[in-house]
Amino acid sequence: MKRETDYGHPVKDVYTPKDIEGLDYERDLGDPGVYPYARGYHPKGYRSRLWTQRMTAGLGSSVETNKILKKYREMGERGGMCVICDRTFAMPIDADHPIGRKEVGILGWPGASLLEFEELMDGIPMTGQSVTLLSTCGSAQLQLAYIVAYAEKNGVDLNEVHGAAMSYPFANCFGQSDCQPLDLNLKLFLDSSEYAIRNKIKMRSAILSQHCKESGANDAQALAVEMAMLNELCGLLVNERGLDFDDVAALPFELVSVGMRFFEEIAKMRALRRMWAKLAKEKFKAKKDKSCQLLIAVHTSGRTMTYQQPLNNIVRTTIETLAGVIGGCTAIDNATMDNAHAEPSELAARMSLNTQHIISDETGVADVVDPLAGSYFVESLTSKVEEEAYKIWDEIEDLGGMVAAVEKGYIRNMIEEAMRERQREVESGDRVIIGVNKLAIPPEDDFEIPLREVTPEDSEKIARRMEEWKKTRNMGLIEESLFQLHKDAKKEDRFNLMPSIIEAVKVYATAGEVMGVIRKARGLSYDPFEMIDCPFNFE
Amino acid sequence: MNKRKNIKAIVSMIGLDQHVVGGVVVASILKNAGIEVVYLGVYQTAEMIVQAAIQEDVDAIGISSHGSNYGQIEEMMGLLKERGMDDVLVICGGTIPKKQISRLKEKGVSEIFTPQSTSESIVDYIVSNVRGSNGGAN
Numbered sequence: 001m002k003r004e005t006d007y008g009h010p011v012k013d014v015y016t017p018k019d020i021e022g023l024d025y026e027r028d029l030g031d032p033g034v035y036p037y038a039r040g041y042h043p044k045g046y047r048s049r050l051w052t053q054r055m056t057a058g059l060g061s062s063v064e065t066n067k068i069l070k071k072y073r074e075m076g077e078r079g080g081m082c083v084i085c086d087r088t089f090a091m092p093i094d095a096d097h098p099i100g101r102k103e104v105g106i107l108g109w110p111g112a113s114l115l116e117f118e119e120l121m122d123g124i125p126m127t128g129q130s131v132t133l134l135s136t137c138g139s140a141q142l143q144l145a146y147i148v149a150y151a152e153k154n155g156v157d158l159n160e161v162h163g164a165a166m167s168y169p170f171a172n173c174f175g176q177s178d179c180q181p182l183d184l185n186l187k188l189f190l191d192s193s194e195y196a197i198r199n200k201i202k203m204r205s206a207i208l209s210q211h212c213k214e215s216g217a218n219d220a221q222a223l224a225v226e227m228a229m230l231n232e233l234c235g236l237l238v239n240e241r242g243l244d245f246d247d248v249a250a251l252p253f254e255l256v257s258v259g260m261r262f263f264e265e266i267a268k269m270r271a272l273r274r275m276w277a278k279l280a281k282e283k284f285k286a287k288k289d290k291s292c293q294l295l296i297a298v299h300t301s302g303r304t305m306t307y308q309q310p311l312n313n314i315v316r317t318t319i320e321t322l323a324g325v326i327g328g329c330t331a332i333d334n335a336t337m338d339n340a341h342a343e344p345s346e347l348a349a350r351m352s353l354n355t356q357h358i359i360s361d362e363t364g365v366a367d368v369v370d371p372l373a374g375s376y377f378v379e380s381l382t383s384k385v386e387e388e389a390y391k392i393w394d395e396i397e398d399l400g401g402m403v404a405a406v407e408k409g410y411i412r413n414m415i416e417e418a419m420r421e422r423q424r425e426v427e428s429g430d431r432v433i434i435g436v437n438k439l440a441i442p443p444e445d446d447f448e449i450p451l452r453e454v455t456p457e458d459s460e461k462i463a464r465r466m467e468e469w470k471k472t473r474n475m476g477l478i479e480e481s482l483f484q485l486h487k488d489a490k491k492e493d494r495f496n497l498m499p500s501i502i503e504a505v506k507v508y509a510t511a512g513e514v515m516g517v518i519r520k521a522r523g524l525s526y527d528p529f530e531m532i533d534c535p536f537n538f539e
Numbered sequence: 540m541n542k543r544k545n546i547k548a549i550v551s552m553i554g555l556d557q558h559v560v561g562g563v564v565v566a567s568i569l570k571n572a573g574i575e576v577v578y579l580g581v582y583q584t585a586e587m588i589v590q591a592a593i594q595e596d597v598d599a600i601g602i603s604s605h606g607s608n609y610g611q612i613e614e615m616m617g618l619l620k621e622r623g624m625d626d627v628l629v630i631c632g633g634t635i636p637k638k639q640i641s642r643l644k645e646k647g648v649s650e651i652f653t654p655q656s657t658s659e660s661i662v663d664y665i666v667s668n669v670r671g672s673n674g675g676a677n
Contacts, residue, residue: 175558342634418606
């Protein structure tokens with residue numbers, strides 16, 4: 001077994017004051033609530049605001065996902081709700097698309113129209129909790145439009161709604177099902193973000209290192225990619241869209257993937273706070289303190305959940321959740337013991353939510369802010385991961401930034417190399433995984449956990465419903481709104497499409513139609529898979 | 540080794556699954572073992588994979604799957620059978636629940652490799668079971 005960090009730095013047997021020589025408390029850490037925020041944003045930590053304890057929902061139809069959301073609230077979800085889109089909506093294509101219908105409702109919520117959002121939110125308050133909708137860039141603009149349209153139709157004060165609905169444009173570099181080209185994703189990210197900022201809608205955009213880490217990157221790489229993305233995307237909103245950085249700084253939220261390297265994970269979160277604070281203040285000249293505080297939520301790592309001996313995953317989730325809590329975060333949705341088999345069963349979800357509650361209410365770890373500050377080991381790790389991340393981030397900048405690094409294949413090569421290295425480490429036993437390469441048992445002796453699954457018949461049912469429902473819509477209104485969208489999408493990239501998307505969504509145009517029309521206006525095929533023709537004639 | 544050099548295999552994701560980690564890792568494991576790999580990548584339909592198998596005249600098809608209802612793998616098995624390609628070895632890998640494993644095997648999938656299967660076990664299985672080998676269909 002190797003004794004080194006996740007990113008290959010040797011770990012010593014003991015750490016002493018020598019390991020933190022040169023560390024200046026005021027300059028490098030600061031009290032909690034004080035720049036550079038390595039120790040957190042709130043002087044009283046979780047005493048002033050407990051982290052949002054939530055569980056990601058999304059499986060089957062919108063009605064079924066709504067039931068799961070309600071169940072999570074009964075199970076002790078507090079502070080906010082979180083929904084993830086399914087693969088069809090992620091693209092986005094409609095449930096009745098020839099490919100889509102075969103797997104709609106898998107791994108998420110099939111939110112391809114305002115009707116689906118209405119069913120999702122039925123009986124669930126839009127205010128008084130954060131509403132987080134995780135997706136990809138293409139579906140994110142729809143989600144923002146749903147929020148606006150739903151609030152208007154249901155008399156909800158849009159100013160009172162907060163959460164996250166938008167998404168960063170690089171998710172498909174990290175294994176997310178999103179088939180749109182990067183330039184289009186980038187435009188949609190800028191449009192939806194700019195619209196939310198200018199209209200003071202408190203919906204954030206996910207700019208995540210989670211997907212990067214979960215697809216194979218190590219901690220230093222994930223941190224570097226996160227900073228490179230934040231730098232570039234915030235820079236574009238300031239420079240290309242003419243927004244004030246202090247408004248832009250309230251847009252991003254980061255979802256850190258917290259794995260099993262306990263102290264390293266805590267160090268990574270502390271380093272990230274410090275790196276963002278410096279970027280905000282030194283480069284973007286932030287005027288508000290708040291702008292130097294990146295919202296960091298935690299998702300405990302699905303990648304660390306093993307298929308073998310799944311009950312071991314309860315222990316892993318506990319350790320990871322604890323690291324997330326000690327690292328100081330705003331929200332946690334933790335992985336579930338069945339993650340390597342299927343979407344969370346009721347039992348698995350309950351266990352994970354209980355894990356959060358046991359940590360918050362029984363252990364006392366939430367009583368003291370940043371309890372590991374001053375530890376020779378943790379401070380040394382914090383500085384080290386930051387140093388390594390800056391090196392990688394510099395390499396990305398030398399290539400011309402994140403978009404250029406993606407286009408030149410740098411990001412893909414980095415991730416693929418990291419994932420092959422990990423496989424090699426597991427096979428050689430350098431990286432021990434209990435129940436996998438140590439203390440393994442025959443599959444027939446393994447404990448059977450209950451699983452929640454979606455069948456091909458379930459998918460087909462969702463597809464048929466959409467097919468039938470589509471025929472009942474007022475096509476005149478839809479064509480009119482899509483005509484406008486098509487016209488707008490032909491204008492220069494800086495012309496914001498959100499107003500016409502919102503109008504189309506309000507009259508129940510679907511995700512596939514909205515995206516198809518935008519694609520067509522840009523000279524792309526209406527259907528990304530070229531299986532269906534554009535049903536509208538705009539010529 | 541010679542035998543391995545003569546083996547040709549497709550590695551692909553199926554449908555809208557864009558989780559490529561498993562597929563990328565397995566493709567490089569097979570290449571390192573001397574197997575010729577045709578990596579199809581993402582967004583492949585059952586029909587596209589079968590067409591590629593015909594054109595490339597492969598001995599084996601490996602489908603990497605992360606979260607699915609497995610309908611499209613069954614559809615592919617149906618197409619292979621329909622076109623008399625039963626001798627192409629089909630293996631799947633990924634987060635596939637036990638119940639689905641037996642169902643897929645009933646449909647003709649030869650073996651399922653669950654997460655963290657070793658490189659050796661995957662390569663050995665293909666070499667010993669592919670058409671023309673001692674254990675495989677001829």
